Amino acid sequence: MEDRKSIIKKIRDGSWSAPTSGILPGFAQANLVVLDKAVAFEFLLYCQRNPKPCPVLDVTEPGRAVPELAGKDSDLRSDIPKYHVYQTGEHVETVEHIEHFWTDTSVAFLLGCSFTFEEALIHNGIAIRHNEENCNVPMFETNIDTVPAGLFSGPMVVSMRPMKRADAIRAVQVTSRFPDVHGAPVHIGDPSAIGIKNITQPDYGDAVTLKEGEVPVFWACGVTPQAAAKANKLDMITHAPGHMFLTDIKNETLGVL
Structure with missing residues (x-):
């Protein structure tokens, strides 16, 4: 069985494009939402009010693409198999990397995933x-x-x-x-x-x-923010549904009694 490092490398190189359900047992997977910092607080409040679909695992500093709590060796601009780009609520593009969309004011949210x-x-x-x-x-x-x-x-x-x-x-x-x-x-x-x-x-x-x-x-489901983007004509970058970020968080550390 492949380890996280080798799978992340394949994703980053563009040689892994399949959904991530069932891969890397033992580690949590996460949904991605990338927004401008001007609306990041409002989204954080949205997550706080809707913890079932939007449970927050990590939030990056503006402009920083490394999730400190969920994968310090990762780059959220390249380490997800497919991304969806929304502009004024329309899904305009599916891409394998988002470096050219990333700015100094980009804030990334990682939300827990049912996988x-x-x-x-x-x-x-x-x-x-x-x-x-x-x-x-x-x-x-x-x-x-x-x-x-x-x-x-x-x-x-x-x-x-x-x-x-x-x-x-x-x-x-x-x-x-x-x-x-x-x-x-x-x-x-x-x-x-x-x-x-x-x-x-x-x-x-x-x-x-x-x-x-x-x-x-x-x-x-953590695709809920994509429905919010469509409903409110928002700019947003997300994972493509089913194509998640592989964190370095052990599954069992998220379990409660």
């Missing part, structure tokens, strides 16, 4: 369908409103993992231990109850098979 607790689910005998089907996790915009802060507002985005009903109960117990990476599910069962019209057509990521006897289980 982190998938290892614990697997250890409890719960299969991860998007890994089985070799695709990205399905993600959906919902009718669950986030709490606004300054320029930031919009719907919560959720990720979905199908499983047997008994496994869903266990999944609640397992993931509740990890509040810094979204914690327990926000919804189990009927997708329409949270505004999802078609479970086979995710807004981000890929559709996965929902087998007979299974229920969809939904977790708050």
